[in-house]
Amino acid sequence: MATPVAASVIAWGAPSTSTFSHASTPASEVSNVSVFVLTITGLIFLAMSGLLTYALVRFRGRKGDMSEPAQVFGSVQIELSWTIIPILIIVVLFLTTARVLFSVQDAPKPASALDVTVVGHQFWWEFRYPKYNVVTANELHVPVSATAADRPTFLKLTSADVIHSFWVPQLAGKTDLLPNRVNEMWIDPGQPGLYVGQCAQFCGAEHAKMLLRVYVDTPEQFQEWIANQEKREPELTAQGTGEESGANPRGARNVAHAGTQVAVQNSPATVEDMSLARHGKSEEISQEVGQYVFEHQACISCHTVAGTVATGRYGPDLTHLMSRATIAAGAAPNAQEQLLRWITDPNQIKPGSLMPAMHLTDTQNEQITAYLLTLK
Structure with missing residues (x-):
């Protein structure tokens, strides 16, 4: 039976963590590549399974058949087919993946972008907003990035101890956080809401509970949140x-x-x-x-x-x-x-x-x- 804490964690898991349910451009690109690769490999699987089934049925041993099958010592056509076709498939997959990698990694950074520094710790997340001199933990707040008001969030990621990995499936592919190194990624969620993820790199005993919550706010909500976080003394409730x-x-x-x-x-x-x-x-x-x-x-x-x-x-x-x-x-x-x-x-x-x-x-x-x- 799940403990009360485990039950509450399960309840919070309602937001999707599927890589095929995307809400940001980088996640959409990754999802499209995944579907494309799955389609190609699925067709290969069906073709090979069909050929294998045909060979098993067509050339199976029959009762009373004692003759030796015809011996084939080579076929130029078959040799060319199983060499050229896999090469073409690999080239197509390589070019498709490379296009997505370059489009995501080399995306231009607009002047309106929000900068956030992410620091991984055992076993929690630190978020710094340099422009606002705000520091918070575990719950990242970013503004929605709609077509009419494009404001993507660019993240600089590093680690204070061991290797961690920032992964919110609906917003982007995972990016590692390494000690003494800064990696970068960006997100541009188009719909307000809560998006969940977690550390995707084993980092110690509590790796499984190093969870992530990203709140995508409307511009007004984000400014209100920033204004509260900028207060140098907390507001007593x-x-x-x-x-x-x-x-x-x-x-x-x-x-x-x-x-x-x-x-x-x-x-x-x-x-x-x-x-x-x-x-x-x-x-x-x-x-x-x-x-x-x-x-x-x-x-x-x-x-x-x-x-x-x-x-x-x-x-x-x-x-x-x-x-x-x-x-x-x-x-x-x-x-x-x-x-x-x-x-x-x-x-x-x-x-x-x-x-x-x-x-x-x-x-x-x-x-x-x-x-x-x-x-x-």
Whole structure:
């Protein structure tokens, strides 16, 4: 039976991952070549199967037939046929493939193109938008590239550790990410929507869960997403007051995202709360205490949260964590329960993950989760 996480991953797999269902020019070119090669090889298979069947039936041994078959010691026509025909087939396939390779690899880059740098990590994706000074992880946002507003996305791909491979079947063929080398590819999706893929090169224990999600936005949606990502400090998702939400007498307010809800204090946490939190003794579940706990653990050595002391680069940038639909490179939905499980012990969701379990108390894990849920 599938686990809840596996079931959710299967459910997200609804977008097609077929190489024959294309939504971008490079994918369309690859699909056309695939169909052409499949057609040629299919015809060869049918022809050879037909000839073999004919020979088996026509020249099969019959009862009482003791004569020796006629001995043929060579045929110029047959020799020429099975030499020239395969050569012609190979030349046609070579020229067709070469045409597609050159049309995709040497495509001119328009001035309106969007540049994105993709860095592969074990086992997640880092996306950098140099023009906007934006860094995000695992979920790539690009604008739709319609005929009336042509804006393709050109990707520069490299790796921070081992060999990875960027593959979103509906958008383009796979391209490897190599350490100390930059490869390039481009996409021009014509329809908004979600396109899924994953790393296509075995890169370690969690290769199978190094998933990819590409969101193709309308121009307005993309600019809105960029504007939010450009904020140097995340927008807190707190809404309302304790009185409005009917919270507890201490004046807690509600923080909600994607169907989750946690209590966050209206007033700043006291010095006593912070002191107790540092030693894992505070029972206060609030954004303020959660941020304090987060910033006094090893989390800040690996992760960045703009506007705070967290400046790590080893793990994903968390500045706008709650603007993403998934965590752990698509292995789980970005919801409170899964986020808490991920913080408590990443191996519950992604066995073999390089993110360690910090072995904090249950309360500390809840405090950090309360803080992260506010990073929109």
